[in-house]
Amino acid sequence: MATMHNRGVNTPAPTDSAAVRRANLSLVLRYVAAHGPCARTEVAAGTGLVHASVSALVADLIDRGLVAEVGAASSGGRGRPRRLVSLVPARVRTTAVHVAWGYSTVMTSDLAGVPGLPRQLPNSGGPFGPVENLADDIASAVDAVGPPEPGVHHGRLVIALSGPVTERDQDAPSPARSASHLARLVADRLPGLPCPVDVVNDAKAAALAEYHALAVRGGTVAYVKSDAGVAGALIVNGRVFHGSHGLAGELGHIPVSLDGPVCRCGATGCLTTYVSTRAVLEEAGLGGSTSPHHASAALTELDHRLRAGEPVALAALNRAGHALGAALQSLTGVTDPDHVVLGGRLADWLPWLRPGIDARLAARRGAFPAFSLAVTPGTLGADAALHGALAAGREHVLADPAAVPKGS
Amino acid sequence: MATMHNRGVNTPAPTDSAAVRRANLSLVLRYVAAHGPCARTEVAAGTGLVHASVSALVADLIDRGLVAEVGAASSGGRGRPRRLVSLVPARVRTTAVHVAWGYSTVMTSDLAGVPGLPRQLPNSGGPFGPVENLADDIASAVDAVGPPEPGVHHGRLVIALSGPVTERDQDAPSPARSASHLARLVADRLPGLPCPVDVVNDAKAAALAEYHALAVRGGTVAYVKSDAGVAGALIVNGRVFHGSHGLAGELGHIPVSLDGPVCRCGATGCLTTYVSTRAVLEEAGLGGSTSPHHASAALTELDHRLRAGEPVALAALNRAGHALGAALQSLTGVTDPDHVVLGGRLADWLPWLRPGIDARLAARRGAFPAFSLAVTPGTLGADAALHGALAAGREHVLADPAAVPKGS
DNA sequence: TTCTTTATTTTCAAGGGTTGAAAAATTAGA
DNA sequence: TCTAATTTTTCAACCCTTGAAAATAAAGAA
Structure with missing residues (x-):
């Protein structure tokens, strides 16, 4: 009796020459996309492929309309002029x-x-x-x-x-x-x-966008935002890290203190209770209403008071900064990123949050010489996702x- | 002038037929290693490769001595009997x-x-x-x-x-x-x-070993141990996750409380100050000396007192359990593992640590229905690394x- | 102007890989 | 002894990359 075995979900599929073609087509297309119009020779040197392979691969990409010749460019010396190919974005x-x-x-x-x-x-x-x-x-x-x-x-x-x-x-x-x-x-x-239709989590998508905006290659980048709620995501080597239940990077319910305020989630001392928009507004004496309209007006008012140096507003942000710093300390201990991007309100508030963040991270900076962590505001605003x-x-x-x- | 471009460190190498062979050889070898003696037909069904390819690949593995025929096995019905091949571990x-x-x-x-x-x-x-x-x-x-x-x-x-x-x-x-x-x-x-000679971090190696001992496939597993110091590592899909500076998973200096004891690292409230062997012994009234010999005796004494229900010893472990629970709460919020393995002393102490851990994680369990996190003691002891x-x-x-x- | 030199691109045979179909091998049952 | 069934091997076909040779095209020299 023949036993039929199906491949397990984590078993890789067999590899064949089509996979080779796919990988090398991708390699060439990425090179052309990243380095602008370039000659086939340059692609060969940059990818490690041989001239003959590059010719064939570029011809294939031209067939698919992904790449086109954009004229020759004499490179100064003599010899056959280079024929530049370029991405066809449209x-x-x-x-x-x-x-x-x-x-x-x-x-x-x-x-x-x-x-x-x-x-x-x-x-x-x-x-x-x-x-x-x-x-x-x-x-x-x-x-x-x-x-x-x-x-x-x-x-x-x-x-x-x-x-x-x-x-x-x-x-x-x-x-x-x-x-x-x-x-x-x-x-x-x-x-x-x-x-094909894909569904992605919006916080994870925003993280990916901010990662690309950083224009770094590889590394580990964390993203934390606070709008309606506190959310975040982790980008590892350019890809979203999901964790076992899709909750990785969700810093909202990280415990900041053993005996902090009680959160809606039931735990105590969650980051959310310190840095959510609602929490900050209440701490600054601007809470009370839950209507979106009022919240927007309250945020504007908070901004005015911060710029005017109003002590209660500054204290609210200082509290949030220290809490966020502690959360980033945890984040650093667990995943060791080299960059943290703050989105949503946190990007606007960063100037007032930074003292608290720096105070928390200073100790770590001293203990681990190799340690470095850049904390920057997101640059893409509400369209990041x-x-x-x-x-x-x-x-x-x-x-x-x-x-x-x-x-x- | 020809511009020579070297491939960047993160640019993948070109793929060729040798890579295909490597991948498929690996696929077949892993199947045989995991499923014991099996016929070529079974390998074909299990890997998705075609009979002809499996024949060639198995012949290659036999040439290398990694696999051998171990006799035929009639499978009940008629037809040519299966010729089983098996791993040659030696x-x-x-x-x-x-x-x-x-x-x-x-x-x-x-x-x-x-x-x-x-x-x-x-x-x-x-x-x-x-x-x-x-x-x-x-x-x-x-x-x-x-x-x-x-x-x-x-x-x-x-x-x-x-x-x-x-x-x-x-x-x-x-x-x-x-x-x-x-x-x-x-x-x-x-x-x-x-x-070839490789160097691996011993905590990361121990984590990998405990991961393999769990016999799960994929997922995210965290490992935390406390011996001389507190260390740990993160295993993602069977591989060590390093982070940007090789410090990922090092939970020793996660902040547990905003205003805890001052740690040697300069920060306050680090996990180490709650769960390190030294900290627990001191809290239990058994500290004082730093000699390894005395520490070993103190650990035995602590164990006796715990089993005898001595209140001071129980309180020390309870404090450590709550701190560890908070750290795992952070860990869960950041990387969302489905399993945490405790090694070193923590494995021995787990019965007394568990109430604190469970108390901290209970809230999270309630808030996220999909959330699940198993906390188990390591099974490999000191040889884990x-x-x-x-x-x-x-x-x-x-x-x-x-x-x-x-x-x- | 014509020839030589130089650099880029293309062509082509060779080699290795997987695949599908056909052939060979081997046993149980008629 | 013959037939059916099942596993394994063989073989031609095809795809991909590769290295070398050929073709291409412009600049400089004679």
């Missing part, structure tokens, strides 16, 4: 949708990462509503930007979301709220757009150019 | 050395992970001495177990070490104390053993069987 369009409470935002980008203008449109609810409504909202947002022009390949639709639909199916509260189910619902509503979703979409094309069809 | 020997203060321990293992008896021998110092002495000690430890028998391939010599020689060159305090320099010194002293070093050595062979030479 060949691939990536679309990202971010669903918030009351409105959705949609944005596209080309392969070079140049984004189109973001478009906002009202929706029927938020990420916490029925999943069918969610799919409707996403589909109409995508419809609003219209179909891609002929000859433009639609690479991927990426949905940035926070709420009960999670990035990985195994973390979803129920099968109906799994990423794959939402993706299928959206795809069904967009029959004219036959492209959208930009990250677009970057995730582009990454798929760069990693597997063979998925873009050949022929004009 | 084909490869891996050696690990652990250097401690005053003595070194050396152990070997075959490819199946069955270890030889550990051997201890006195050395001229510890990991903090001159690197030349370190190399001498390691070389004489390896000499003590003798050369491998003819026909046995020596896969790798792995050195488990804690101290100023770090696992990665970039984390070393000076070039003279880099892992590659030590490896070269050791290799020079062992001219008869032409095999050696076992981990051996596992790291075996992993190299399993990942690249082509490095083992062909021919008997």
Whole structure:
């Protein structure tokens, strides 16, 4: 009797020559994308591939429209002039949708990462509503930007979301709220757009975007933001680190003190109780109302008072800074990043938070000579999640150019 | 003028058919190692490779002596009987050395992970001495177990070490104390053993060993131990996670409280000040002397008092348990592991630590339904680092069987 | 102007890898 | 003794990279 064994989920798939082609196509495309117009010789030297291979690979990429010749360039000396090839950014369009409470935002980008203008449109609810409504909202947002022009390949639709639909199916509260189910619902509503649909967590997407904005290669980068809630994510070697249940990098409920305020989560001394917008506003004497409108006005008022040097406001931020510093101390002890990016309100507040952060990290700096940790404000503002979703979409094309069809 | 571009450190190397062969050889070897004697058909079904490929790959592995036919096995029905192939564990020997203060321990293992008896021998110092002495000690430890028998391939010599020689060159305090320099010194002293030499951190090696002992696949596992000092490591998908400066997982200096005792590192409220052996002994009224002999006696005495229900001793452990629980709360918030293994003294103390740990983690369990975190004692005791070093050595062979030479 | 030199790109045979189909091997049952 | 069934091996076909040789194209020299 023949025993049929299926490969386990963690068993790698067999490798064949197609995988080799994929990897080398990706290598060449990334090189051209990163180094601008360049000759085949330069690509060969930069990638370690041989001239002959580069010729074939570039020809393949030209067939797929991802790369084009942009004329010759005599390099000073004699000899056959170099024929420069360059990325064709417009060949691939990536679309990202971010669903918030009351409105959705949609944005596209080309392969070079140049984004189109973001478009906002009202929706029927938020990420916490029925999943069918969610799919409707996403589909109409995508419809609003219209179909891609002929000859433009639609690479991927990426949905940035926070709420009960999670990035990985195994973390979803129920099968109906799994990423794959939402993706299928959206795809069904967009029959004219036959492209893969991904769901990413919005905080993780924002982290990825800020990581790319740093323009560092590799390393470990942590991202912490505070808006409605405190969230965060960890980027390791350019990829989101999920952890076992998709909760890695979520610093909101890190304990800062053994006996701090009681958090909504039930624990005591969570970071959230020190640095959330609500906590800071209350500590500054500006709390009381929960309406979004009032909160916005209160934030403006807080900013005025901070700039005016009002002692109560300064004390509130100082308290938050020390708490955040302690959290970063924990973060550093566990994951040893070299960079922390602060997003949301934390980016605006950083000047007033920094003394507390530095005080907490000073000891560590002294004890470990090799230790270094840069703490900087995020540069992308509220659109960070959208930009990250677009970057995730582009990454798929760069990693597997063979998925873009050949022929004009 | 031709511009020569070298590939950047993070740029992947080009892929070729040799890489394909390597990957598939590894796939087949891992399958045979994990599933015991099995027929080629079974390997094909389990790996996704085609019969023809499996035949060729198995023949290659037989050539290298890593696998052998172990006779036929009629599978009940009619048809040509299956010819079972099995791992040949004795084909490869891996050696690990652990250097401690005053003595070194050396152990070997075959490819199946069955270890030889550990051997201890006195050395001229510890990991903090001159690197030349370190190399001498390691070389004489390896000499003590003798050369491998003819026909046995020596896969790798792995050195488990804690101290100023770090696992990665970039984390070393000076070039003279880099892992590659030590490896070269050791290799020079062992001219008869032409095999690669690796240096791994002993806490990280112990973490890897405990991970393998759990027999889980993938996931995120954290390891924390307390002996002379508090250390730890993080295993992600079966590999050590280093972080940016090789300090990831080092929980010793996580802040547990904003205003705790002052630590030697300069910060306040570090985990070390609550759970280190010294701190617990002092808290239990058994501190005072720093001699190793006295500490050992004090630990035995502490154990007696704990079992007798002595209130001061119980209080000391309770304090440590709550601190450790808070640290695990931080750990969970940052990296979201599904398993924490406690090593060293912590494994012995776990029964008395658990109430504090559980109290701290209870809130988190309630807030995140999907959250789960098992906390278990390590099962490998003091030899964990050696076992981990051996596992790291075996992993190299399993990942690249082509490095083992062909021919008997 | 023509020839030589130089640098880039393409072409081509060779070698290694996987694959699918056919052939060979081997045993149980008719 | 023959047939069916199952496993293993063989073999031609195809894909990919590689190294060397050929083709291409411009600058400088005669």
